[in-house]
Amino acid sequence: MPDIQIEGGEVLANLDERTLTGLLLPYGEEGRTNVGRFTVMAGDIAIPEDPSVVSINEDHDRFRPIGRATRLWETTAGIMATFAIGRTAAGDAALADTTRRCLSAEFKTGIKNGRATGGVLAAAAKVARGAFPSAQVLAADAEIDDETVELETGEQATVAEDHSEVIYTDEDGRTYRRVYDSVTTEEATENGTETTITTTITEEQTEADAEVETEQENEVSATAIPATHRNGAPAATTTPRPANLQPVFAAFAAAKDAFKLGGEAPAEAAAVLAALSDITISGAGSLPAGGEVLQPNWLGPLYQGIPYERQYITLGNLGTNITAAGKKGYTLERGTAGARVEHFDGTWAGNKQPIKSGTGFTESAASELFRFAFGVDIAREFFDLPGGAEVVEAFLRLIVEDHLVWSDEIALDTWVQVAGAPIAPQVYPGVDGHDYAGAMGQLIQGVLAVRRKKADGRRDVPTFAIANEAAYEEILYTPKDLVPEFVNFGANTDEGITADGLRIVVGDTGIEDTPSVIVGTKNAVDFDELSNGPLHIDAIDLARGGIDKAIHGYLQRLIVRPEAVVHIGVADA
Incomplete structure (x- = not known):
């Protein structure tokens, strides 16, 4: 107004x-x-x-x-x-x-x-x-x-x-x-x-x-007015007599002079001083005790750290090609499912001799769909009255963040699942009397395993590595003279670790007691989700005076090439 x-x-x-x-x-x-x-x-x-x-x-x-x-x-x-x-x-x-x-x-x-x-x-x-x-x-x-x-x-x-x-x-x-x-x-x-x-x-x-008359009577009562008030005259107003503060100030002055002279304060001065009460900010005698006097400086939502950023789902092919029917595809292999052939020998003798022949088979793959949903029924006072909408918005942002955590945890579980059982670390040669750190050797072993020719005769290019806490710290603390010269390695506490173009992140590999590393290529798994993030659903609960808010999300996972992901480490006892 x-x-x-x-x-x-x-x-x-x-x-x-x-x-x-x-x-x-x-x-x-x-x-x-x-x-x-x-x-x-x-x-x-x-x-x-x-x-x-x-x-x-x-x-x-x-x-x-x-x-x-x-x-x-x-x-x-x-x-x-x-x-x-x-x-x-x-x-x-x-x-x-x-x-x-x-x-x-x-x-x-x-x-x-x-x-x-x-x-x-x-x-x-x-x-x-x-x-x-x-x-x-x-x-x-x-x-x-x-x-x-x-x-x-x-x-x-x-x-x-x-x-x-x-x-x-x-x-x-x-x-x-x-x-x-x-x-x-x-x-x-x-x-x-x-x-x-x-x-x-x-x-x-x-x-x-002149012919129209209006009358209104207001009765006003006042107490303790002298009976000699003249009829018809306005009621007299009085101004309260101001308090005589001279004795108080005289007592203060006397007490001040007595203290200066080293003597004792007069009794009347001490009485005045004793009548003064301490005013504190909290506890007994605090000023706010009688009511809401001191008001807080309202800041709204406080800083709660860096919002969650996904690390594991982005290691694969992340897209938005998600449908109700999902994804399907196949791989074509040589030989039969029971007798795979790495490659056909097409050597021919010529001179109208018979040529060699063989057969092949396919293996199909289909995607899996994961669903996320969380909802609350909120009293509509939060929306109808000022100040409540901000709280609801902040709460819904937390739910969206939970969706990010949910999808990223599925991605991490996927990498651990696809990598399979851990491969035992190898023993690496020393350099000038110094041995390589175990985690650094495991990382190199994983890179070589991904690049190695597979059963189908093909190789893969590693793009990422997931190291558990023990391995990540060991790699980070590795002295530069213990890094092989042919490995392009970089590490800092801000941007993380890179090695020969690999992105290395820390995560739970399923092994806690000893260092372990998962190395793979992004083409091994496809992840798909809705293009604009999770859906925000609203509905009105008229019967109970509420507004329903819900967050719905979907994640589609298609495992394309599991042999392109390996796990180096020793399983916990």
Whole structure:
């Protein structure tokens, strides 16, 4: 809601009582405000139960306060206000000021179809010019007798001697009269006599609408007002007598002098000092103990480390060629399934001699489909009210991250499965009396095994290696003089390890007690998933006032060439 500043009616000062009274917020008239033009009707803006929370300043400057409201009430014309002006230099100047003769209300509200939609009166200002022509003064200085007051808008107001009546004329020549009738009653109570003054405000319109009269009575009760209050006059306002702080400061001074002289503080000074309490930030005597005073600096989601990045699924052929039917293919081999032939011998004798012949067979391969799904039923308050959507978004990001972990763990299990049983490490020759580190030798052994000719007579080019924790650290700590010269090796703690173009990552190979390494080529396995990541599914749970959120993901795996992946190591006992 925007902050609204509406200028009301002209105000007159009561110098004896140090009060200002006037029409603060008119009803039914278009106001020219700082946020545009609109009207306020009865009931649109609420009056605080305690009028003292409404302060008054000059020209809407909150750093120029001059007093507080002592009375706020509603009439058919609008919200009326009486302000007690502080006994300060600024208050004296405000009472003597004849240039600022209007009141202006401050509140927050919405605006719809040119009308305020609600709010609570918050403050007021004493300004030079009002925006509502018919909003006029309802109280005058006690020394003003029946006289005519010229208003800046061209209107005139006449105030009766006993303040029981105000007659004013607007710029269109229409005359209005307000009459104040008061009845004073006394009632005996346990604590003495309680005096109640009932004031009846009668508003009568004449001339242009002489035949139409409207009346509204507001009863206002005030206790402990002297019974000698004059009928018809506004209720007197009093300013509490300020506390006499001189004895307190005198006690402080005496104690200070006594301490300087090395003596003891007087008893009265010690009593004052003992009355002071410690104010702490927490624990006994802490300032927040009485309520939510200290507010936290809200940061929202805190940093929780680097988001998960997949390492193992990217070691294969990662694509998006995923369908409900999956992938299927075949390999063509020489010979038969029971008697494989590495290659055919096509040597021919010529001279119309018979040529050799042979047969072949196929082996088919089909993909497997893995499914991921996770959902929650969320109360719709998280979406309907401010602040909740951020929490839901952060939670769903965690579920998407879980999908990444899920797919990467399937990929790692695939590499371990395809590599098969571990091959025992070989013993490697020393160099100038130094032996190769075991893990470095296992890595070289795995590279050579992948490059070696297979049963079908073909070779493969290794592209990656997965080392367990023991092997990874051993490789990382290998001195450069123990790296074979023909191996292009590089390692650092930021980008990882590379060897002859291989990407080496750390992972669980199924062996924990001793170093082990899995070496393979990316063409050995195809991984496929949805092109835009996992699906976000939304549904409305009307019956229970909730919103269902779910994450669905799919991973398709096709093992193409398992013989191109090897595992070097010794299985745990």
